[in-house]
Amino acid sequence: MELTKEQQAILTSFLKWDNLRINAFAWTWKTTTLKMLANSTKDKKFLVLAFNKKVADELTRQFPMNANAFTTHSFALKFIRDRIKFKVSWDKSLLPAIIEEFWVTYEQWWFLYKTFIDYCNSSLISINILNVNRLIQAEEKLKIVFKKHIKWKLWFTRILHILNQIQVKILNWDIEMFHWFYLKYFQLHLDEFLPLMNYDIIMLDEWQDTNEVTIDIFNRLQWQKVIVWDSHQSIYWWRWAVDAMEKFDYKLHYLSTSFRINTDTAKKADNILKHIKLEKNKFKEFFKDWAPSNKKACMIFRTNTWIIRHIAYNVDETLDKIHFTRDVKDIFKMALDMEKVKRYYSTGDADQLTRLPKWILLIIDENDTADKFEKFITTNVYDSEMVGSWKLSKDLNIFTLYYKALKVSAKYSNYYISTAHSVKWLEFDEVIIENDFASIFKILIEWFIWELWYSKWKVKRMFFDKSQRSKSPMIQIMEEINLMYVAITRAIKTLDIKSKAIEEIIDTTADNFLTKLQDVESSMEEKA
Secondary structure, X not given: OXXXXXXXXXXXXXXXXXXXXXXXXXXOOHHHHHHHHHHHOOOOOEEEEEOOHHHHHHHHHHOOOOEEEEEHHHHHHHHHOOOOXXXXXXXXXXXXXXXXXXXXXXXXXXXXXXXXXXXXXOOOOOOOHHHHHHHHHOOHHHHHHHHHHHOOOOXXXXXXXXXXXXXXXXXXXOOOOEHHHHHHHHHHOHHHHHHHOOOOEEEEOOHHHOXXXXXXXXXXXXXXXXXXXXXXXXXXXXXXXOOOHHHOXXXXXXXXXXXXXXXXXXXXXXXXXXXXXXXXXXXXXXXXXXXXXXXOEEEXXXXXXXXXXXXXXXXXXOOOOEEEOOOHHHHHHHHHHHHHHHHHHHHOOHHHHOOOOHHHHHHHHOOOXXXXXXXXXXXXXXXXXXXXXXXXXXXOOHXXXXXXXXXXXXXXXXXXXXXXXXXXXXXXXXXXXXXXXXXXXXXXHHHHHHXXXXXXXXXXXXXXXXXXXXXXXXXXXXXXXXXXXXXXXXXXXXXXXXXXXXXXXXXXXXXXXXXXXXXXXXXXXXXX
16 A cells, blocks of 8 residues: 555654654554554564454454564463462452451442552552552542541551452452452563563554553563554543653654545544644545445444433334444443342342342442432442433333343344444444533533632633643543544544534634533523
């Protein structure tokens, strides 16, 4: 293929043995570019680290034999599998099993659980007072819970003791391996594994979704380095992703020529890049009104609860066949749990609780009625999916809808339904973006104007100040905008935006920001 000017510049710099950082916009053939680099030096051995297994498997299929592709976790497993007992689990119920002996409340459990997971995903190498304080100060929710439920109820020495006991029990095989921990173990023992590695070049894809522990591992690997990222597709802050690109002085390149999305879609994406994200570069040389057809269509939702609601009211199980991008069981997991909780409170049947995660049982133990449970999760549990699923279960029979979804699920179908998070690596001829995305202006008003009494001018200055965007809670707002951008750029040919919140952002500029803020606030006050 004929290289673009950007690709040629990347290849030239790479062959000079520069360390590279490549900012690759949506559908700018970053995989093709990385493959080009691997083919240019077939006498060198490449390690390619990807964000998830599906991407890693695809890279393995496409790349030449001198490149090995892994997720960071699977790469770590190559070296530690014989050292640590495995059955790996993501389930939050594992940690309550460890700390039941310490007689803690739900809020204290959540604090200990979250602090330990934050430690696993950090670059920190030990659990001590200084490091735990750093973890608390780094996240707004941890600070709030510490102040309200921990500070005057648990001695700091006890906190440290419990957190270290969790680590000891995992290493002593007293419990199953906790998923976030084994990458931490690899980081802590990396020096022992380095002599076993034989590579010349390391590539790390989707850098914007990388956390501190992975960054620390990456920095300690002394090979030529290539980082690829799109800061505008950073949507995993809640998985401890950090924006650390500015800390690296690698040679900066861009991939901004789109080979997929059409002119109309690109224009909408560019409006967000230019006016909201303050991006100086833009999509270049669109293949106007052309893109390869894949005959696929997708409805993109913000949340699983809205997917379930759509199944309830808009899916005909006798006619429709749907390709869900996630397993139906995963989509319904929280809603099914809330259905069981609802039935327990309405019938008193304890059998409904037998398969519930222990962290939910902790909440039930502290709340003896459905109303108290609802109030508790609304005010004390920082899980919007849980709150939404509870409200959904009050209106609908979740078990019936679950079996309906199983009946219509068909992997061969070209009609997809997905959340925006699950659709990130996919593309479709036709995309419909549904109306469950949150208004950014509404969030700004509730958080800063009504809660903190900021003036509208102060909100505007903060919103357009890049130095504020990596701090909580602005980082969460920026990731919501990134999620909108991801949803938009999935469309190859046709884009139908039903989301008022996304249309609102597409049309926003610095000049009309205050007007839009005022209009939304007036509308909110009228409804109140």
